[in-house]
Amino acid sequence: MQFSKWHGAGNDFVIVNGFKEKVAGLDLAAAGRLVCDRHFGVGADGLVFVLPSDSADFRMQIINSDGSEAEMCGNATRCVARYLYEQGLTDKTKVTLETLAGPIRPELVFTDGKVSGVRVDMGKPRFKRGEIPMSGPAEDGAVNVPVTVDGRTYYGIGVNMGNPHFVIFLDEDVRKVELPVTGPKIETDALFPRKTNVEFANVLSRGELRMRVWERGAGVTLACGTGTCATVVAGALSGRCDRTAQVHLDGGDLTIEWAEDDRVFMTGPAVEVFRGEFLLRI
Numbered sequence: 001m002q003f004s005k006w007h008g009a010g011n012d013f014v015i016v017n018g019f020k021e022k023v024a025g026l027d028l029a030a031a032g033r034l035v036c037d038r039h040f041g042v043g044a045d046g047l048v049f050v051l052p053s054d055s056a057d058f059r060m061q062i063i064n065s066d067g068s069e070a071e072m073c074g075n076a077t078r079c080v081a082r083y084l085y086e087q088g089l090t091d092k093t094k095v096t097l098e099t100l101a102g103p104i105r106p107e108l109v110f111t112d113g114k115v116s117g118v119r120v121d122m123g124k125p126r127f128k129r130g131e132i133p134m135s136g137p138a139e140d141g142a143v144n145v146p147v148t149v150d151g152r153t154y155y156g157i158g159v160n161m162g163n164p165h166f167v168i169f170l171d172e173d174v175r176k177v178e179l180p181v182t183g184p185k186i187e188t189d190a191l192f193p194r195k196t197n198v199e200f201a202n203v204l205s206r207g208e209l210r211m212r213v214w215e216r217g218a219g220v221t222l223a224c225g226t227g228t229c230a231t232v233v234a235g236a237l238s239g240r241c242d243r244t245a246q247v248h249l250d251g252g253d254l255t256i257e258w259a260e261d262d263r264v265f266m267t268g269p270a271v272e273v274f275r276g277e278f279l280l281r282i
């Protein structure tokens with residue numbers, strides 16, 4: 001299986017061209033686990049297939065490193081947009097991608113005639129417990145919801161950005177949070193019927209945040225695009241920050257704008273690292 005390895009702010013993906021490679025009939029969960037393994041595989045946070053679509057320019061299918069399928073992935077969206085353009089699969093600089101979370105629209109950003117990043121229309125956030133999903137009355141929102149882990153209660157805000165997020169603002173430096181200890185316990189709390197991505201954030205100023213993430217199905221990652229959008233949305237909703245903010249992540253920075261029409265725009269890098277051929281023995 002030929003692939004191309006990419007990252008967006010350190011959140012890394014193996015991208016496979018489903019127009020050329022035989023994807024039908026493949027055990028996607030097993031392929032995801034094997035390819036993403038950092039010792040026995042290529043190593044990545046996710047395996048991403050670019051496929052034909054009936055409703056959009058292309059379809060993007062995202063398999064987390066634990067083999068589960070994600071509805072959406074912000075950082076992969078930027079990487080796929082640039083991959084499609086640079087591999088000559090399209091000459092459009094703005095495409096529509098079909099995802100399990102609906103159509104997503106990335107647009108290449110050019111500086112001095114070269115691609116310098118990608119801006120993505122991530123759609124509208126959703127806040128009802130039934131939409132996130134979180135347990136409790138389906139029509140209710142989820143602001144300041146307590147979750148207790150190892151005797152400490154965290155208060156978080158539930159946001160769906162195509163996939164579920166639980167954003168926790170802390171006064172203490174998020175660089176001190178033991179993500180591998182706390183993250184999985186919140187991810188799998190009974191509050192979240194489809195589990196959740198977990199974001200820990202500090203507000204540095206009204207336009208600048210720091211965020212670290214434990215991703216559902218992938219664990220600690222250096223960045224999460226949907227999670228960064230959820231963090232700025234949760235911060236603006238609770239009066240902590242402006243609707244446009246730069247977010248510092250362990251692997252780089254993303255800029256998020258929550259526009260007046262309720263759509264969220266994410267701008268950040270998309271970088272190809274290497275290409276190769278994987279011997280898929282499954």
Ligand SMILES: N[C@@H](CCC[C@H](N)C(=O)O)C(=O)O
Pocket residue numbers: 011064069070071072073074075076163164197215216217218221223224225226227
């Ligand atoms: N890293 C991603 C999100 C990938 C999916 C996530 N782990 C989930 O299962 O929801 C991003 O950049 O958004």
